[in-house]
Each structure stands twice: as structure tokens, then as C-alpha cells.
Amino acid sequence: MKHEELLKLTKDQLNARLKEIGASAKTAEGEVLDALLTEAQDIRDILDQAKKREQLQGFADSADEPQPDQGEKDEKADGTVKAYDKRGKALKDGAGVQFSARIATPSVKASLSVTQTAPVVHTAPDLNQTVNPVSALIDMVKAVPLQGGETYERGFVKDYGADGAGATAEGAAYNDVEPSFGYVTIEKQKITAYTEEPEEMQKLPNADYDSVIEGSVSKAIRRYLSRQILIGDGSTSKLKGIFYNPTKATERVIDPATDIDTITAIDDGTLDEIIYSFGGDEEVEGVATLILNKKDLKAFAKLRDKQGRKVYTIINRGQTGTIDGVPFVINSACAAVSDSATAAGAYEMAYGYLQNYELAIFSDIDVRRSDDYKFKNGQTAFRASMFAGGSVAAWNGFIRVKKAAAGA
DSSP: OOHHHHHTSOHHHHHHHHHHHHHHHTTOOHHHHHHHHHHHHHHHHHHHHHHHHHHHHHHHHHHOOOOOOHHHHHHHHHHHHHHHHHHHHHHHTTOOOBOOGGGTOTTOSSOOOOBSSSOOOOOOSSOOOOOOOSOGGGGTSEEEEOTTOSEEEEEEEEEOOGGGOOOOOTTSOOOOOOOEEEEEEEEOEEEEEEEEEEHHHHHSTTOOHHHHHHHHHHHHHHHHHHHHHHHOBOOTTOOBOTTOOOSSGGGOSSOGGGOBOOOOSOOTTHHHHHHTTSSOSSOOOOOOEEEEOHHHHHHHHHOBOTTSOBSSOEEEETTEEEETTEEEEEOTTSOOTTOTTOOTTOEEEEEEOGGGEEEEEOSOOEEEEEEEEEGGGTEEEEEEEEEEEEEEOSTTOEEEEEOOOTTO
16 A cells, blocks of 8 residues: 555554555565565554654643632632741741742642751652663574573585586486585573672662662673674684684685675665675575664665765664665674774675574573672672573575775
């Protein structure tokens, strides 16, 4: 359905249409599948906009409070004068009094009471969060639960030997068709994080600092893994990242000869260069996912043609989204094409099916707290650990973009 037609549908009708698209996508291919993806994204955008309008309307309705009539105002004025007199007398007598917080901030709806004789420090009931430090990539690759294991071996096909067939003379030997295989060994790595907090933080009311500390060590482990999926160096018991190139050719899962090293800047041909370089010679692979730095996503977004129009249509959904219908995920472990400081040969992007990377989970994240280690100093310690490993597990499962050499 066209955008104009979708705008005429109700929320329930839009959700129903999404279900229809999901059912159709199971058998769709090529341009039909691309069209379904574009329509689904359009529906999600329309629903998001509708939700924002509902929120704004709610704000407007809450601000529409009834105003008191003149009689009520006079009664309140008389009461206010009496209150002033009472407070003035109390102050002269040295007693404590209370003032409404509306004196300083008229817009506050629930005033906070304070007394002059006993200063009170009010503590917010929650903690304001900061930006999410963990790339969504960690939740998009293939996780393989292997509780208690030590290593994990994954086999894959390198070549079907399809070029072996040919014409054979009568009585001659048949042509050999020999597929070739490879395998990768994923070893477990111990990943840890540690932090301390002063006991004073635990005494603060209404804010669960402990849970934030425990969550922070877990986030640190997840951030580490999300970056190692790309840049893991494959050393002993380390993750083997998408950008990893083993010294031994027999251990390689991605052939470095397939790397793209001709992209010097983000331009109108960048996306096509990546998409049509991925896969075999006999077909264009279905829509995979582009992993890139936020700086390069910005470069895609800012690119304009000679008429000042955007070259690429970008839909953002936080850490993920689409560029002209091609899914992307942001990861800061990628160097940036658009960053002049990026060294020649540095890997900048990867494009492929994210399920081609397998993350072996050998244990859950174990978070522990101790009040004993620095008891004398009033410190509470938190530590977290887990065992995991990972590697690309499909032959040439990704195509990689790296910084072109100077003068290339």
C-alpha cells in the first residue's frame, strides 16, 4: 500500500496490515520482499508519530485546569493574609515555619516542605540514566548456549566443487566433484568486571544505587563482547572478530582478498559498492545488515545531490535502522571512512548476515557483592564474570570495508 493509503487507516488496521506483511514475507523474494520491508517500516513510522501526538495531547489536556472565580479568589486572599500574619508572629517568636515550594517555582504541582529550623535534603526516588554504552549487535548475532562447555567447533562449506562436472568420453573416468569444508574452533574466554561504591551511597533513600552498580558491571561485559564481535584478535582463548585475519590461511573464515579497499569517502555509490560485492558470482544476496560507525551513518545522512536533495533515505530506530531499505546497526568498534584520522588499512564496515557470527555462551553473567574486602574503608565491592567465545562461522559470511591506502 502507498503512504497516502496507509495514512487513512486506523491504528488497529495498521497493526493488522503488519501481520499480513509478516505472513507474505515468508514466501516473498527479491523486489517484492524489498517492497514489503519498505511498507512495514512506513507503518512503524506512522504508528510512532501517532503515539507522539497522543502524548502531546495528554500534556495539553493536563495543562487545561479550571480557574477559580472571583469569590474564590477573595476567600483565598483573606486566608493568605491570615497565614502571613501567623507565620510572621511565629518567626518573631523563633518558631519554625513552612513555605510552599511554589514561591520559588510556581509551576511545581506537588510542593516540597522545608523548615527553617531543621534543613532537609530531599533525594530523588530514582536515578537519571545516561546513554546506552552497549551496541545492539550483541543481541543480533547468533547466540549458542553451551553451559559448562570448554570449546565449540562449527563446520562450514567452503566450496561445493560445482566446477568439477564436465563432458566425459565413453568409457572414460567420471569427473570428480569434490566439495571442500572448513571448521572453526571457538574457545571460551573469561570476561570480568569490578567496581566499588562507598557505604554512604547505600544509605541514600529511595534510589537503588546497588542495582545500578550491579547493572553497570553487567553492561561493561556486554559492551566488551559487542566490540569483540568485530575486533577480537583471536589470540589464545579470545574471541575471533569479524575483522580478524588469522596468520594461517587454513584458519581463515573470511578471505582477505574479498575486502573492499577502494572506498575513500561516503558518496552516492558507496552502498551499491558494498551490496553488490557481497556473495557469489551467480546471484545478488538478499538484504543483509551493514555494521558501521555512527560518524559514517551521519555522512550517509548528510550527503546531498546537486539539487540539494538527500541522496539516501535513512530511518533511525536508535542503534539500528535502514539506509535505502538496507538494515544497519551502529558499533563504535568500527573505524570511520569519514574520519580523516582513520589509518590506512583499518577496517571500517562489515556487511553480511548477522547470524553468520556465532557467540558461544559458556555461562551466565555471575554478579557478586562483598562487604568484607574493604570493610574498614566502608566500601562495598561488586564483581561480575562470564565465559564466552565467538567467531564468524560461515565461509565469507561477511564482506569487509577497510580504509584505502594513500593515493589509492
